[in-house]
Amino acid sequence: MSVLAHVPTGSGQSAPLPAARSGRYRLLPYLLLLPGAAWLFLFFAVPLFQLAAASLYDPSGSLSTGYALTWAFGNYPEALQAYWPQFTRSFLYAGIALVLALLMGYPLAYAIAQKAGRWKNLLLVCVIAPMFTSFLVRTLAWKTILSDNGALVGLLRDVHLLGADGRLLATPVAVVLGLTYNFLPFLVLPLYASLERLDHRLLEAASDLYASPVRAFRKVTLPLSMPGLVAGTLLFFIPASGDYINAELLGTPNEYMIGNVIDSAFLVRLDYPQGAALSFLLMAAILAVVFVYLRRAGTDEVL
Amino acid sequence: MGHDAPAGDLRLANLTKRFGVFTAVDDLSLTIPQGSFFALLGASGCGKTTTLRMIAGLEEPTSGQVLLGDRDIARLRPYKRPVNTVFQSYALFPHLDIFENVAFGLRRRGIRSVGDQVERMLSLVQLDGYGRRRPAQLSGGQQQRVALARALINHPKVLLLDEPLGALDLKLRRQMQIELKRIQTEVGITFVHVTHDQEEAMTMADTVAVMNAGRIEQLGAPADMYEFPATAFVANFLGQSNLLAAEAAGAGGGEVAVSAHGGRFSVPAGRARADRGPVYLGVRPEKLHLVGSADQVPAGHQHVTGVVTDASYVGVSTQYLLRTGWGSELTVFVANSGAYGRLPVGTQAVAHWDPRHAFLLHREPGEHDRTTPVLDEPVGASS
Numbered sequence: 001m002s003v004l005a006h007v008p009t010g011s012g013q014s015a016p017l018p019a020a021r022s023g024r025y026r027l028l029p030y031l032l033l034l035p036g037a038a039w040l041f042l043f044f045a046v047p048l049f050q051l052a053a054a055s056l057y058d059p060s061g062s063l064s065t066g067y068a069l070t071w072a073f074g075n076y077p078e079a080l081q082a083y084w085p086q087f088t089r090s091f092l093y094a095g096i097a098l099v100l101a102l103l104m105g106y107p108l109a110y111a112i113a114q115k116a117g118r119w120k121n122l123l124l125v126c127v128i129a130p131m132f133t134s135f136l137v138r139t140l141a142w143k144t145i146l147s148d149n150g151a152l153v154g155l156l157r158d159v160h161l162l163g164a165d166g167r168l169l170a171t172p173v174a175v176v177l178g179l180t181y182n183f184l185p186f187l188v189l190p191l192y193a194s195l196e197r198l199d200h201r202l203l204e205a206a207s208d209l210y211a212s213p214v215r216a217f218r219k220v221t222l223p224l225s226m227p228g229l230v231a232g233t234l235l236f237f238i239p240a241s242g243d244y245i246n247a248e249l250l251g252t253p254n255e256y257m258i259g260n261v262i263d264s265a266f267l268v269r270l271d272y273p274q275g276a277a278l279s280f281l282l283m284a285a286i287l288a289v290v291f292v293y294l295r296r297a298g299t300d301e302v303l
Numbered sequence: 304m305g306h307d308a309p310a311g312d313l314r315l316a317n318l319t320k321r322f323g324v325f326t327a328v329d330d331l332s333l334t335i336p337q338g339s340f341f342a343l344l345g346a347s348g349c350g351k352t353t354t355l356r357m358i359a360g361l362e363e364p365t366s367g368q369v370l371l372g373d374r375d376i377a378r379l380r381p382y383k384r385p386v387n388t389v390f391q392s393y394a395l396f397p398h399l400d401i402f403e404n405v406a407f408g409l410r411r412r413g414i415r416s417v418g419d420q421v422e423r424m425l426s427l428v429q430l431d432g433y434g435r436r437r438p439a440q441l442s443g444g445q446q447q448r449v450a451l452a453r454a455l456i457n458h459p460k461v462l463l464l465d466e467p468l469g470a471l472d473l474k475l476r477r478q479m480q481i482e483l484k485r486i487q488t489e490v491g492i493t494f495v496h497v498t499h500d501q502e503e504a505m506t507m508a509d510t511v512a513v514m515n516a517g518r519i520e521q522l523g524a525p526a527d528m529y530e531f532p533a534t535a536f537v538a539n540f541l542g543q544s545n546l547l548a549a550e551a552a553g554a555g556g557g558e559v560a561v562s563a564h565g566g567r568f569s570v571p572a573g574r575a576r577a578d579r580g581p582v583y584l585g586v587r588p589e590k591l592h593l594v595g596s597a598d599q600v601p602a603g604h605q606h607v608t609g610v611v612t613d614a615s616y617v618g619v620s621t622q623y624l625l626r627t628g629w630g631s632e633l634t635v636f637v638a639n640s641g642a643y644g645r646l647p648v649g650t651q652a653v654a655h656w657d658p659r660h661a662f663l664l665h666r667e668p669g670e671h672d673r674t675t676p677v678l679d680e681p682v683g684a685s686s
Contacts, residue, residue: 204361205394207381209408209453219407223398 055276063270075277083261083278087285090257093172094241097179098187101236104180105187109228110221112188113195124192127185139178139249146174146250175255178246186235194228195221230297238286258282310372311337313358313461313493318367318377320353327353329517331367335461335495335510340487342496342508346540350517351497355463358495359388371460382411387454388463391470393446395438401425401449402434408457424452427486444475451483455490464496468503480506501541505529513537529587531574535664535673538585545591545633546583546673548666554578559663564629568605568658575663583664583673588634590660593623593643593652606655609633611646621645625654631672 053069055076061067080087112123130138145152146168153169156162168174198221206216222229244259253260258278265275313335320328328350335341343351356362358369360381369377376384387408395404405424406417425431428448438446447467454462464483468476484507487494498504504511505525512522513536520540521533529541538544549563558569559578568584575582592604600606609625612632616639623635623646635654637643646652 199392199394201390201392201394202396204381205388205390205396206407208359208361208386208388209457210382210411211407212380212382215411219411220396220398226398 051276051279054272055280057273057276059271059273061273063272067272072273075273076281079274079277080281082274083258086256086258086261087281089255090241090259090282091285091289093176093179093247093255093257094237094243097176097183097240098233098237100176100180101184101187102233105184105191105232106229109188109191110195113192114198114200127188127192131185135182135245136249138182139245142174142178142181143169143249146177169250170252170255172251172255174250175246175257178250179240179243182243182246183236183240186239187232190231190235191225191228194225194231198224226297230294233293234290238290241286242282311460311493312370312372313337313495314368314370315354315358316368316370318354318357318369319365320350320357320362321365326517328357328364331517331519333512333519333522335493337460337493338491339509340484340494340496340507342498342504342511343514344498344501344504344511344540345514346499349514351499351514352465354514355388355465355495355497358461359386359463360384361388385460386463387457387459387461388465389447389450389454389467391466393438393450395446395449395453397438400435400437401430401441404438404449405434405452405456407453412457420456424456427455427489428452428482443470444479447471447479448482451486455486455492458490459492461493461495464494466498467496468498468500476503483507505541511541513540515540531662532585532664533576535583535585535666535670538583538662538664539673543588543634544585544673545588546585546664547631548670548672549582549584549663551575551578551580551582551663558658561663564607564627564631566607568661570658570661570663574659574661577663577665581666581668581670583666583670585662585664586656586660588622589620589636589638591633591635591654591656593625593635593637593646593654595646595650595652597653600653600655603657604655605658605661606653607633608651608653611648611650611652614646614648616645623652625652631674633674 054067056069056071056073057067057075058070058072059075059078108127112120112127116123144150147153148167148169153162153167156168157164157166162168168177202220202224203216206220207213211219241257242259244257244263247255247257247260248263259282262275262278262282265271265278315331315333318328318331319326331350331354343354345351353362357364357377360376360379360383364377367377368375371385376386396407399407402421402425405421409417409420421434422431425434428451430445430448430452433441433445433449438449441449447470450467467483468479471479480503483494483496487507496504496508508525510522511525511528513520513528515536521528521537525541528537532538532541532544535544535546538546547563549561549568551559551561553559554572554575557572559572559575560567560569561582561584562568563584570584572578594600597606597608607625607627609627611623612626613622613624615622618639620636620638623637625633625635627633633654
């Protein structure tokens, strides 16, 4: 959650060192960088290359017979052709969940940042508290909440929002609700950090300059919370679109997202080339979405 | 109500604001004529900013009216009032450039072509060519001008200025004081200026209201108030005064005779706020003159004798402390015009004054002399 720690830019630099000592200390920043860089290299760059190589293996190989690197670029169109519904579903579900999360998360972050007063810290803890339990447990809890015999379904049936044998579990609704819930804090926390810095005197100024509350929100609050909004939506959307736990536990194969396909390719069907190719396609798609989004949102703070 | 008020006068009628048990503004009534430069002067916490915020609509009055012409605007939302504010913190929008900051009010009122007006306003505050910069790229003085332009462009009926020069250094502040005065004369809009800086108020305003504890102590033209303050608070808030605890024996023959610390003095009846019982006999430090002995005191002047205990040379004047026989220290400012030599500390001296420069103020029984220590700034300089 590094987004929360907004380091003041510019003030973090150390004072210039005396010339006589600069020789010995010039290497220091690089030395400090070394552990992190080594970690990143070993556990990110190397596996990434390995995965890239795997995505180009001969698809006729298997774990028992061994794989040969045959530069089989055909893995990509094949994987896409076979699983494009899961791809679109991933982005669709993540997108709907994002909209729901924004509708809940923005007012929540705003209220905590600007209106909560002395309850601020307690409310923040409440936002983070679910993180103290595992992702899996939280999702399983939702399975209970949405279950056919549960109170929620019973209530919805009573008010005829659901038919007599209507259900929530094992439907797209359940998966989207699960995604919304599980990733909501990632949206709320950066937004909170942005909104917390919002100077309410600017809103007074806007109001003094003929802006109604709605206009003041659109012209002052929203633009000024943009860095947090962008960071929050990315932190929400990226893991949500790659997620497979929610579809696995709250949905059926009809709700499977691309994460489920990758999961099964690696762990069930043992089709490594396809799993790797799908992973890269997912990464490329997310990068494309993020890139377009950042260009449109136009926040120089993030890129 | 308000049938005889000209269209644009701003009137506060019995305006009161309470925060819990604390009364910030206490039954305030005053009229600010259209087109005037009005200053609300007072120490922090006296209620001047709360008054301003109630005019702006950022604070809702507990009771009372804010009348613009004969319309009560006290309950209108701020964005519905023909009033704009220059905030103490400037409150410029950091995500908008200077042009858009200045155009903000026009755009919110649905005015499409703002370019010409913004350019004209930027040149009025001498910021031509700064339109594309961000507020953070400007100096404090420039930001202050942007805040002014952003408010003025809307041609408000009343412009409110909340300590707009507080964050500027002394030299820039002087420059902006003159600038503000020039702009006010040029645009002819009513300015209501809140400040704790008495020099600022006196330099710029046509009318000054000195506030204390939520009420107005005195209201008037700066020179009138300085020359003849109404209360001991005003006498010492607007410049400095030597106030001697005295007893007045009543008016007679156009004069009020008073006795103080064994001496007998008199003040013209027209300069007495009280003429019987406990009073303060007040003389401004620059109205006191120092001579070596009592026989040098000019005819008609009154005097007290003392010992010089401090002499601070501050360039334009020398500021003396004169310890009187009864132990109070009078402050005396002597202009360094070259006419007199300097008096060393420890010498006997006589302070004398023209009784027409003295004034009498009401004093609560039991209150003692009020003489202020010498400041290390020249006469009238802000602290």
